[in-house]
Amino acid sequence: MSQGIQKPEPNFKSLHEFYVNAATKIHSLDYPVMFAKEKGVWEKYTYQDVLDAVAQIGSWLMEMGLEKGDRVAMVLDNCPEYYFIDQTLQKLGLVNVSIYPTLTHEETAYILNDSGAKILFVGNAFLLKKFKKVQAECNTVLKVICMPSDLESGDLYTDFSSVRVEGQALREKHAAAIEARFAAVEKGDLSTFIYTSGTTGMPKGVMLTHYNFMSNCYDAKDLCPAITSEDLYLSFLPLSHVFERLATMYLSTYIGAQVAFAENIDKVAQNIQEMRPTLMAAVPRLLERVHDKVYKSATEKGGASAKIFLWALRVGGEARVRRDQGKMVGPLLAMQVGIAEKLVYSKIKAKMGGRLKMFVSGAGALPVHVGEFFANLGMRVQEGYGLSETSPLVTVNEFERQVYGTVGRVAPRQQVAIQDIETKKILALQTYDSFDPEYASEEGEILVKGPNVMQGYWNRPEATAEVFDAEGWFHTGDIGKFDRGYLKITDRLKNMLKTSLGKNIYPTQIENVLLRSPKLEQVFIIGDKREYLTAIIHPNMDELKTAFGGRKDYFEVSDPFIQDEEIKKWMQEDVKKLSEKLAKFERIKDFVVKREPFSVEAGDMTITLKIKRKVVMEKYADEIEAMYV
Numbered sequence: 001m002s003q004g005i006q007k008p009e010p011n012f013k014s015l016h017e018f019y020v021n022a023a024t025k026i027h028s029l030d031y032p033v034m035f036a037k038e039k040g041v042w043e044k045y046t047y048q049d050v051l052d053a054v055a056q057i058g059s060w061l062m063e064m065g066l067e068k069g070d071r072v073a074m075v076l077d078n079c080p081e082y083y084f085i086d087q088t089l090q091k092l093g094l095v096n097v098s099i100y101p102t103l104t105h106e107e108t109a110y111i112l113n114d115s116g117a118k119i120l121f122v123g124n125a126f127l128l129k130k131f132k133k134v135q136a137e138c139n140t141v142l143k144v145i146c147m148p149s150d151l152e153s154g155d156l157y158t159d160f161s162s163v164r165v166e167g168q169a170l171r172e173k174h175a176a177a178i179e180a181r182f183a184a185v186e187k188g189d190l191s192t193f194i195y196t197s198g199t200t201g202m203p204k205g206v207m208l209t210h211y212n213f214m215s216n217c218y219d220a221k222d223l224c225p226a227i228t229s230e231d232l233y234l235s236f237l238p239l240s241h242v243f244e245r246l247a248t249m250y251l252s253t254y255i256g257a258q259v260a261f262a263e264n265i266d267k268v269a270q271n272i273q274e275m276r277p278t279l280m281a282a283v284p285r286l287l288e289r290v291h292d293k294v295y296k297s298a299t300e301k302g303g304a305s306a307k308i309f310l311w312a313l314r315v316g317g318e319a320r321v322r323r324d325q326g327k328m329v330g331p332l333l334a335m336q337v338g339i340a341e342k343l344v345y346s347k348i349k350a351k352m353g354g355r356l357k358m359f360v361s362g363a364g365a366l367p368v369h370v371g372e373f374f375a376n377l378g379m380r381v382q383e384g385y386g387l388s389e390t391s392p393l394v395t396v397n398e399f400e401r402q403v404y405g406t407v408g409r410v411a412p413r414q415q416v417a418i419q420d421i422e423t424k425k426i427l428a429l430q431t432y433d434s435f436d437p438e439y440a441s442e443e444g445e446i447l448v449k450g451p452n453v454m455q456g457y458w459n460r461p462e463a464t465a466e467v468f469d470a471e472g473w474f475h476t477g478d479i480g481k482f483d484r485g486y487l488k489i490t491d492r493l494k495n496m497l498k499t500s501l502g503k504n505i506y507p508t509q510i511e512n513v514l515l516r517s518p519k520l521e522q523v524f525i526i527g528d529k530r531e532y533l534t535a536i537i538h539p540n541m542d543e544l545k546t547a548f549g550g551r552k553d554y555f556e557v558s559d560p561f562i563q564d565e566e567i568k569k570w571m572q573e574d575v576k577k578l579s580e581k582l583a584k585f586e587r588i589k590d591f592v593v594k595r596e597p598f599s600v601e602a603g604d605m606t607i608t609l610k611i612k613r614k615v616v617m618e619k620y621a622d623e624i625e626a627m628y629v
Helices: 015-026 047-063 080-092 105-115 125-132 160-184 210-223 242-255 265-275 284-299 303-324 331-351 368-376 461-467 507-514 541-548 565-579 613-619 621-626
Strands: 032-038 041-046 071-075 095-098 119-122 143-146 157-159 190-195 205-209 232-235 258-261 279-282 358-361 380-386 393-396 415-419 426-431 444-449 474-483 486-492 520-526 533-539 588-594
Touching (some): 015 080, 015 242, 095 105, 105 125, 232 265, 242 258, 279 284, 461 474, 486 507, 507 533, 533 541, 533 621, 541 565, 565 588
Parallel strands (some): 071 119, 119 143, 143 157, 232 258, 533 588
Antiparallel strands (some): 380 393, 520 533
8 A cells, every 4th residue: 555655854853843943044033924913013023032932931831830741721813922832832842722712611611621721821801701700610720821911910810921021030040941841842742732623512632743733834835835935924714723723833934934913804804905915824715705705896887897807707717727728828818818917817916915826725615616716817726625633734736736626636645545435445545646637536435644644532532443443544524536636525424414315415515506696605405314405594694785775674683584585585596596507306495594694603603614513403493394394
């Protein structure tokens, strides 16, 4: 069995060595590595600033008596302090337990207790209030450090400024011990616990080592050589999620790229204009919104400008298809693309800072038409695939070969197999060096082997045993196949619906077809053990308000579902039209219109924005049953 291509690797033992290398060999200590907006001004942080903070925080943690392998929790939004703390933990051989700021206080307490975290860093007053609700239950936490200096003080609490001041006074005392701890960190040591989003119960702590992440950085650089030390990321996805942690934080550290932190999700568009990034990790929903906004803005008024925009898209599409087919773009088409660039593409790119080289899309499926839209404008979206358990990168579209609808080529240090879900027979096995752009396979469960695969779930040996088989394959629970040499995701195994007529249906594919309608914001397909499919659909409220005006009774009543037949008919127009692309057994026979979106706050979505199927089926059982009467 092939073990994947054997590539020489840099001689690093830990993630903090990445940082030291970037600070002393790729750049210099006075080179600005991070940017954050404070009181309306973009402040810069050099490598020396970060290393000074690491020495201070490290000295304070040593004084607290923390030993190698101890867990330190963080409930922080993205900020320079996240880097300061994480680099300290990586240097001392401690374990980063990052908790999503959006989790409930019960979930926060569960993770603190399950991980046995000794120290907790808290980002703001709201998050501190959440912890205080469960403070009495969290017996392992010895100290809580609050980022703002005016939040709390006392035996349990201190503030971050005080930690740094006290740490500075302790630097000489602990300097030698810190360097000894750093030298003793090995690449097989634990780096982090990342708690899964828990669609079917309480989250599990994924144990990842330094080398899990490091090997993924090597793979990412091999697959995306266009990313260099001259790049600037804009970071806005949560660093508590494995995707941003790898794609932005550790990869930028490895290659020596800069990072600017967006103020918040609402300020991303403004911050792009201000900092003019070259790279961004993004989720498909953000890219869909950009697509919808650009398309609507360019076409809604009609006239000559709309015609020029649509012409430019068509020209870009023709050029993209020729390139994808390995054909030359002829002189006439090249001239048209040049005109389209000047009239249309350059203006759209300018709104994204004018320097954006690529988006890296992950944590969900990118609709084909969205990827093609950006490609037609001359902007690259490199879609990839992975899980928390794989650190996360498994595959990614290569910079020079985008196949939209797929998640790309198998990474150099990994193996990916497709297994029949019934017979358990391996249907296909691919590595980086077995790549064939014409290769296609049957569909089945996706299995992974490689140095990026987790060590297991913390304190959950039974759960760990469930996802690893006797041959050492990690079972992802995702269904997919190979298409044109690249991996293509069909759905989650646990999402599969089997109708009473015996049809196996993967709902995500149907949902993505229907979501091409600008009228629809969320679609949830139902039909397991039923004769036909139905759906719960949340409309795009901006489109709805535009179509029906400000009739408040549609938006401000307690009924969780909109009962108005006029609105349902308006939505049905697009559902019916788009359903022509589906097989008859894949078409929905009825749907209800949900007033509010599925959300993390409502408890029916995970922190990675996946709808919790079991929760929704139980929560809206009566409305669902009514569609089958």
